[in-house]
Amino acid sequence: xxxxxxxxxxxxxxxxxxxxxxxxxxxxxxxxxxxxxxxxxxxxxxxxxxxxxxxxxxxxxxxxxxxxxxxxxxxxxxxxxx
Amino acid sequence: xxxxxxxxxxxxxxxxxxxxxxxxxxxxxxxxxxxxxxxxxxxxxxxxxxxxxxxxxxxxxxxxxxxxxxxxxxxxxxxxxxxxxxxxxxxxxxxxxxxxxxxxxxxxxxxxxxxxxxxxxxxxxxxxxxxxxxxxxxxxxxxxxxxxxxxxxxxxxxxxxxxxxxxxxxxxxxxxxxxxxxxxxxxxxxxxxxxxxxxxxxxxxxxxxxxxxxxxxxxxxxxxxxxxxxxxxxxxxxxxxxxxxxxxxxxxxxxxxxxxxxxxxxxxxxxxxxxxxxxxxxxxxxxxxxxxxxxxxxxxxxxxxxxxxxxxxxxxxxxxxxxxxxxxxxxxxxxxxxxxxxxxxxxxxxxxxxxxxxxxxxxxxxxxxxxxxxxxxxxxxxxxxxxxxxxxxxxxxxxxxxxxxxxxxxxxxxxxxxxxxxxxxxxxxxxxxxxxxxxxxxxxxxxxxxxxxxxxxxxxxxxxxxxxxxxxxxxxxxxxxxxxxxxxxxxxxxxxxxxxxxxxxxxxxxxxxxxxxxxxxxxxxxxxxxxxxxxxxxxxxxxxxxxxxxxxxxxxxxxxxxxxxxxxxxxxxxxxxxxxxxxxxxxxxxxxxxxxxxxxxxxxxxxxxxxxxxxxxxxxxxxxxxxxxxxxxxxxxxxxxxxxxxxxxxxxxxxxxxxxxxxxxxxxxxxxxxxxxxxxxxxxxxxxxxxxxxxxxxxxxxxxxxxxxxxxxxxxxxxxxxxxxxxxxxx
Amino acid sequence: xxxxxxxxxxxxxxxxxxxxxxxxxxxxxxxxxxxxxxxxxxxxxxxxxxxxxxxxxxxxxxxxxxxxxxxxxxxxxxxxxxxxxxxxxxxxxxxxxxxxxxxxxxxxxxxxxxxxxxxxxxxxxxxxxxxxxxxxxxxxxxxxxxxxxxxxxxxxxxxxxxxxxx
Ligand code: FES
Ligand code: FES
Numbered sequence: 001x002x003x004x005x006x007x008x009x010x011x012x013x014x015x016x017x018x019x020x021x022x023x024x025x026x027x028x029x030x031x032x033x034x035x036x037x038x039x040x041x042x043x044x045x046x047x048x049x050x051x052x053x054x055x056x057x058x059x060x061x062x063x064x065x066x067x068x069x070x071x072x073x074x075x076x077x078x079x080x081x082x
Numbered sequence: 083x084x085x086x087x088x089x090x091x092x093x094x095x096x097x098x099x100x101x102x103x104x105x106x107x108x109x110x111x112x113x114x115x116x117x118x119x120x121x122x123x124x125x126x127x128x129x130x131x132x133x134x135x136x137x138x139x140x141x142x143x144x145x146x147x148x149x150x151x152x153x154x155x156x157x158x159x160x161x162x163x164x165x166x167x168x169x170x171x172x173x174x175x176x177x178x179x180x181x182x183x184x185x186x187x188x189x190x191x192x193x194x195x196x197x198x199x200x201x202x203x204x205x206x207x208x209x210x211x212x213x214x215x216x217x218x219x220x221x222x223x224x225x226x227x228x229x230x231x232x233x234x235x236x237x238x239x240x241x242x243x244x245x246x247x248x249x250x251x252x253x254x255x256x257x258x259x260x261x262x263x264x265x266x267x268x269x270x271x272x273x274x275x276x277x278x279x280x281x282x283x284x285x286x287x288x289x290x291x292x293x294x295x296x297x298x299x300x301x302x303x304x305x306x307x308x309x310x311x312x313x314x315x316x317x318x319x320x321x322x323x324x325x326x327x328x329x330x331x332x333x334x335x336x337x338x339x340x341x342x343x344x345x346x347x348x349x350x351x352x353x354x355x356x357x358x359x360x361x362x363x364x365x366x367x368x369x370x371x372x373x374x375x376x377x378x379x380x381x382x383x384x385x386x387x388x389x390x391x392x393x394x395x396x397x398x399x400x401x402x403x404x405x406x407x408x409x410x411x412x413x414x415x416x417x418x419x420x421x422x423x424x425x426x427x428x429x430x431x432x433x434x435x436x437x438x439x440x441x442x443x444x445x446x447x448x449x450x451x452x453x454x455x456x457x458x459x460x461x462x463x464x465x466x467x468x469x470x471x472x473x474x475x476x477x478x479x480x481x482x483x484x485x486x487x488x489x490x491x492x493x494x495x496x497x498x499x500x501x502x503x504x505x506x507x508x509x510x511x512x513x514x515x516x517x518x519x520x521x522x523x524x525x526x527x528x529x530x531x532x533x534x535x536x537x538x539x540x541x542x543x544x545x546x547x548x549x550x551x552x553x554x555x556x557x558x559x560x561x562x563x564x565x566x567x568x569x570x571x572x573x574x575x576x577x578x579x580x581x582x583x584x585x586x587x588x589x590x591x592x593x594x595x596x597x598x599x600x601x602x603x604x605x606x607x608x609x610x611x612x613x614x615x616x617x618x619x620x621x622x623x624x625x626x627x628x629x630x631x632x633x634x635x636x637x638x639x640x641x642x643x644x645x646x647x648x649x650x651x652x653x654x655x656x657x658x659x660x661x662x663x664x665x666x667x668x669x670x671x672x673x674x675x676x677x678x679x680x681x682x683x684x685x686x687x688x689x690x691x692x693x694x695x696x697x698x699x700x701x702x703x704x705x706x707x708x709x710x711x712x713x714x715x716x717x718x719x720x721x722x723x724x725x726x727x728x729x730x731x732x733x734x735x736x737x738x739x740x741x742x743x744x745x746x747x748x749x750x751x752x753x754x755x756x757x758x759x760x761x762x763x764x765x766x767x768x769x770x771x772x773x774x775x776x777x778x779x780x781x782x783x784x785x786x787x788x789x790x791x792x793x794x795x796x797x798x799x800x801x802x803x804x805x806x807x808x809x810x811x812x813x
Numbered sequence: 814x815x816x817x818x819x820x821x822x823x824x825x826x827x828x829x830x831x832x833x834x835x836x837x838x839x840x841x842x843x844x845x846x847x848x849x850x851x852x853x854x855x856x857x858x859x860x861x862x863x864x865x866x867x868x869x870x871x872x873x874x875x876x877x878x879x880x881x882x883x884x885x886x887x888x889x890x891x892x893x894x895x896x897x898x899x900x901x902x903x904x905x906x907x908x909x910x911x912x913x914x915x916x917x918x919x920x921x922x923x924x925x926x927x928x929x930x931x932x933x934x935x936x937x938x939x940x941x942x943x944x945x946x947x948x949x950x951x952x953x954x955x956x957x958x959x960x961x962x963x964x965x966x967x968x969x970x971x972x973x974x975x976x977x978x979x
Contacts, residue, residue, distance in 0.1 A: 077414060080441075114850075752943055756956050
């Protein structure tokens with residue numbers, strides 16, 4: 001099962017839980033499972049200023065990005081620079 | 083086991099060079115169009131005030147005036163519309179609000195109205211005739227003051243007063259980590275607002291045609307971002323706007339936002355003529371994004387072995403008038419060079435009555451690295467460990483987890499530190515009394531984002547390259563070199579052109595150190611497609627199945643043709659070959675930079691002289707080493723100016739009192755020595771040539787390196803940047 | 814709008830007459846009236862040097878000179894440095910030493926450096942830095958500019974002495 005990490009400030013929605021293991025073939029499938037467990041959490045995670053990182057790389061595919069059973073998923077700030 | 087290249091790693095003369103040394107290259111302000119008229123912007127004299135009334139009638143009546151616009155001329159749009167440019171979201175109301183104020187002015191210099199007239203002088207006269215009644219409000223100028231209870235509030239609709247956003251990263255067990263420490267050092271440091279300082283002021287020319295299309299010519303880091311932002315502000319479809327990027331006179335992050343483009347378009351619509359707007363230098367200082375001033379606290383605990391056991395940081399950055407203070411990257415990078423198990427980072431994005439901030443080379447990172455790297459210097463001194471050795475014991479490596487979550491892929495932190503340690507500079511003695519040597523390192527992520535390129539083979543064996551990355555420092559050449567490497571040609575055989583937004587696929591900004599990486603990848607992919615098509619032509623010509631291609635020669639069964647020979651035969655083997663690629667890559671490789679600096683501080687005057695500087699950076703692979711060195715030298719010089727002298731000097735009413743180059747005083751040739759460079763190459767596995775991108779990380783170390791050098795020279799740990807004579811003498 | 818004044822000059826060795834308002838700077842006249850946009854405006858108040866041109870036998874920041882003051886004078890701008898298609902040794906050196914990034918400061922540096930080399934054919938690093946301190950560059954940190962000027966100085970002196978020897 002893939003591991004999804006919750007950003008610190010989103011942990012208010014998860015009762016303090018920092019990460020969760022869920023099954024799914026894409027980030028989107030993981031999100032459906034997580035939303036079922038914590039209703040409303042998607043709006044805190046799927047935002048234009050958060051990028052999705054799968055296995056330590058920001059993915060331009062977003063929720064369509066495939067995940068492996070041992071994948072790590074993070075939601076990190078979308079930044080590019082100067 | 084380094085790969086050998088034919089073109090990559092050489093130093094050809096840039097393709098746009100002759101135009102740029104003879105004055106032929108056309109920058110934004112150089113544009114002349116038939117019937118073109120010129121504009122001027124009226125700016126607020128107040129840092130915070132309610133706009134009660136704007137009367138433009140006298141300006142409109144002045145002979146020679148064609149049009150006057152205010153925020154009332156923006157088309158109606160839902161106030162909560164969010165605009166997403168592929169990196170973060172901005173509410174349309176903020177975007178518009180910064181371009182032309184409505185309701186309130188939020189900083190001295192905030193644009194209020196604009197005029198177009200027969201020439202710039204008449205436009206300026208007319209702007210002065212616009213009557214604005216203000217109700218002045220108390221202003222607040224620093225993050226700590228703006229966060230205090232009872233502070234004047236900029237945006238009444240915000241939920242948390244002037245705190246627009248908050249960020250927190252945590253890992254491990256902070257209390258347990260500090261409990262393991264045998265030495266804990268905590269410091270708080272402030273940095274002043276500084277400006278990117280590009281020499282070319284912002285400019286934009288627009289023509290709103292009778293067919294509804296809007297053509298913009300401007301100096302921008304990203305023509306597509308300028309197009310999309312202009313379309314959003316004017317509430318027209320993106321396809322209605324075409325941006326032609328002119329040559330650009332520096333940006334450093336400051337020429338991503340739009341300021342003038344939509345205003346020029348509105349003026350043009352009213353006037354029925356092309357309208358050119360060019361900022362004065364004072365407008366640039368007071369009306370465009372500086373980089374945030376900040377307060378950063380860092381607390382680091384180490385054990386006797388010099389291993390960091392815990393680290394904590396609190397950061398408050400001044401966003402200026404609208405949210406987006408770069409505190410997020412500041413927080414993400416504050417400990418990014420180190421492998422630390424127990425971390426807590428809290429950041430606050432705070433609005434204040436200063437110009438809305440913009441990106442500036444590794445935005446946010448120099449501010450936070452200043453605190454971390456000076457605390458580490460103090461720890462090294464107290465432990466009696468060499469400061470580079472202390473960093474080596476804690477350096478981030480492949481697999482190290484950053485506080486924001488992800489783990490590093492291959493990263494060159496150890497290699498940069500080793501190169502610093504081995505450098506002749508680090509091993510040379512200091513020249514005399516009152517001298518000190520400081521070191522520091524810094525990290526920047528770099529970016530991917532979409533890029534596009536088209537390659538067309540000419541019958542003479544050369545190749546035209548069409549791309550959309552505006553060229554600020556030689557990217558035409560670093561991109562051409564990547565095409566040439568794949569095609570077995572010389573850099574001079576590629577003819578690069580940067581085109582308008584109608585003429586190439588979407589391309590993100592020239593920023594985030596991404597152009598050589600991302601557009602380079604698009605060029606590489608398009609070049610590989612060219613090779614495949616050319617192979618197919620050779621196969622057709624020779625009636626064979628498989629054709630080899632190496633070093634610019636196609637061959638099969640003992641027959642061979644050079645690239646140029648085959649190019650000459652394209653017409654008779656199926657027609658011209660032209661290939662396009664658009665990428666949106668993963669595989670971005672972050673860059674680590676380090677600085678060694680020697681200073682001499684005059685004990686009587688407090689003036690700091692820079693004696694010797696060595697900049698070290700991991701380029702991944704240096705495509706054009708001279709341009710890599712140039713980025714390192716430029717970022718270092720900017721960082722030294724930031725460290726020692728530059729600042730927005732605001733009076734209590736929020737007026738910038740040093741809004742000219744004379745008074746702002748950026749480094750001149752006389753203030754700096756030669757800047758030695760050491761390019762480290764730890765190839766990025768995410769790029770075919772190993773490119774990481776080198777535009778930004780180099781500005782991260784100088785603030786802290788200067789602070790550490792001044793400490794070694796004077797025995798004083800300063801808590802404020804700029805470390806000018808007044809700070810050093812404690813005045 | 815005030816009445817226009819006729820100004821007679823020699824620009825880059827060619828006679829040029831133009832009409833300008835008394836309030837127009839020489840920089841504005843060169844760029845907007847004559848159409849020579851190679852000279853750049855970075856500040857308009859004499860502090861960046863990107864508008865540097867040669868007026869008579871001295872270099873000036875053309876944003877601080879009025880167009881009418883140029884009457885009867887000869888002016889050299891960046892457009893006048895090359896001989897036809899042959900670049901001036903300074904222009905060549907700037908390209909070979911990657912002494913420009915964005916290039917907006919380059920015209921001013923070239924004119925100022927040309928004047929330096931006429932006065933001090935082999936300037937020291939210190940002399941070069943001192944002379945060019947009125948020209949701001951925000952991209953390069955000056956390193957490669959100083960090296961390019963020194964390389965051009967050597968090139969010019971060598972060419973001259975070779976010429977003399979032949
Ligand atoms: S434009 Fe004349 S000195 Fe800056
Ligand atoms: S090269 Fe950009 S200012 Fe000098």
